[in-house]
Amino acid sequence: MPPKVSAHPKYEDMVKAAILALKDRNGSSVPAIAKYLAANYKLPDNFKKILSTQLKNLVKSGKLLKVKASYKLGEALKKAPKKPKKKAAPKKKKAAKKPKKAAKKAAKKPKKAAKKTVKKAAKKPSSKKK
Numbered sequence: 749m750p751p752k753v754s755a756h757p758k759y760e761d762m763v764k765a766a767i768l769a770l771k772d773r774n775g776s777s778v779p780a781i782a783k784y785l786a787a788n789y790k791l792p793d794n795f796k797k798i799l800s801t802q803l804k805n806l807v808k809s810g811k812l813l814k815v816k817a818s819y820k821l822g823e824a825l826k827k828a829p830k831k832p833k834k835k836a837a838p839k840k841k842k843a844a845k846k847p848k849k850a851a852k853k854a855a856k857k858p859k860k861a862a863k864k865t866v867k868k869a870a871k872k873p874s875s876k877k878k
Contacts, residue, residue, distance in 0.1 A: 759802040775818030
């Protein structure tokens with residue numbers, strides 16, 4: 749028998765999407781995650797039991813952090829969404845800019861104005877009157 753193909757993504761991906769979508773500051777609760785999954789994915793009737801075991805496994809692996817009765821994304825899931833970007837077409841090398849650099853150096857060195865020395869009058873200690 750060939751393995752069954754589920755009609756939904758991995759629980760890890762669904763939980764991550766739920767936590768990101770809910771945007772709770774202190775993490776998302778199990779009922780909130782379950783409600784989000786039920787609304788957005790076609791899941792079996794016993795998905796809440798599967799969800800609780802998957803959440804425990806994700807906490808053990810460090811992909812989720814359990815905060816009181818809620819879950820936050822761990823470091824592993826925060827870094828995971830970055831997919832390797834396709835490399836852009838190689839840029840053509842531009843002509844040498846050596847003449848322009850010389851012009852910039854000349855422009856950066858204006859003649860320094862003579863510094864004026866200003867002497868401040870020394871403050872005299874004020875006498876306190878009582």
